[in-house]
Amino acid sequence: MGRDVAVSFEGENVRVVYATLKGNGIVVDDALILKDEQFDDFLQQEKTKKFIVVYDFKNFYQDIILIPPVKNRYVKNLIEAEIKKRAPDFKDFSFIYFLHGEKVIENRRMKEIFIFAVKDEILKDIINRFINKGKVIKTLYPSVFSVAGLIQSTEELLLCVSEVGQNKNLFLLKDGRIQFIRTAQSLKTGINDFDIQNINMTVNYCRQTLRLNPSSIMLLGSLCRAYNAKMDTLIPVGCLNQPQNVSALKEVFLDFIVPISAFFRHKNINIITSEYKDFYLIRTMLLYSIILLSSLSVIGLGYIGFKIKGISDTKSTLRNIKNNIPDIEESLSIYRQQKSKLQQYMPFVTFINNVNSAPDIQRLLVMLSGLNINNIKIDSLAATVSDNSSKIEIKGTIETGSYADMQASYQNFIDSIRRLKGMNITGQGLELKDKSFRVEVNYKGEG
């Protein structure tokens, strides 16, 4: 819900309306009439930045042209070329257009388009008045098109009459689309016989030249209040009632119908120059960019604050760790001293390790004492010690009567060797003749 300002340039007067948009309607907050020469001072003092502008153009070019059916992006170029062709004095201009329908001419389907063009120099004069005071024009509507937006579209042809200063704008409306515009001079404000003559002439022109037959006349704004004509019109006359979505005093509505009409969204009737459109677009983009950058800067500042706090916490943690670290130099010096001291003992360490790497003979003998020597008589035991293993040769005889007992005793003896940890039998032999035996064992024991 925002408060907008609409400004309508109507001859020597400028009508200003302040209104608040509420849903689909508006609530008129204030309205005032200024002289054109007061307007610059008004702009200077007014705080509002953006304005909806309505202008009653005296010099314009209107026509209905036919163009071949082409893609939408080419339509504008075609119309521009057509206007330049038909109105040679229009070099730099802006225009609005409406598709009226289609016609078949010489077996070719053509698009029928109503055009309304205004020279850029006129538009620039209007725009510069605002720019010079640092103001922005949101939209610039021709007054006839703006006020036509208030009239409900009907299939019947309506000849609408609105008043600008003393002059009257007559426009023919069908299905909400303007078919023809005429500006008629008048002797006084309101409707009098002279105006009725003009209206009747326009009705006849529509019938004879345009082949369009308006069914009634619709008076707009203050014209209904000031009807002083004695002459009759050719067709019935009616007045535009105040729409329900316009909340304003009736007098205000009638006097300010043009600026009030500008508050409603109108499609395709913004006649602002393309240069200004680009200017407005760039300005809007820059403003949004400023807002975005400012927002990001604020977020960034917040993040910086957060980060600084984090860094300060980290710094204090760092200080604590630094304080708790033992003296590195001292520890390193002690470590180096001890290491160099150890180096002096290393030959001893190596010597002791080498000496101790040999198998433990005492342990080996203790292990051998656990052998099963039932009926076994050991004659000799020889062990040769190498670096980490020992070769043992055991010789003896078996003292039994029978061969079966001999074999059993020998097997028990061999099995008891195998059970010993680190013992591996590498060779063995039993002589039946003298019952002697020989066993070779490889022993890998702990040094």
Next chain:
Amino acid sequence: MIYRELKKIIIYHLVTGIIFSIILLSVLMLNKYGNSMVDTISRLELIKTNTLKMKHSAADIESGIRHIESLLPDDLYTRSPQELIFLALDDIKTALKRSEVTVTNFDEKMGTVSLPVSIKIPTDSYAMLINNIGYLQSLKFPYYTITSIAITKSQGMSGFICAIDGFLKMPVITPVKQ
């Protein structure tokens, strides 16, 4: 030119742009600084751990040195390796009374002085033999390393004879006592 009117907005835009750039740069720098500080903390933690490890290592080395020193005989620094070997040889003869001890010549290689020592021990008891072997293996500085052992029945006598071949060994380098 209506674009002149954009001058003020462009200046505002430039100013906000510059401010934003400064803030963005600050954010990036603070991030980098913060990360480097976190990195420093982890490095300091590592240094702290390593320093403690170094302290423990120094203590371990010290206790190791003390252990090595405890293994060394007191007269290691006053006598030569050969002298110590002869002393040990005398001890062996004393300890193994009935044994026959034969020695050859000293040999010195790879920082070790060694004396080949052959011992013949006549004995009736296997347990006694094990004790004698244990005694020989318990010798420290010089150490007695056994290269072979042969136990045979003694001819015409009860019991058996144990022939042990080995070396009495001493390191040549003597550490300076701290």
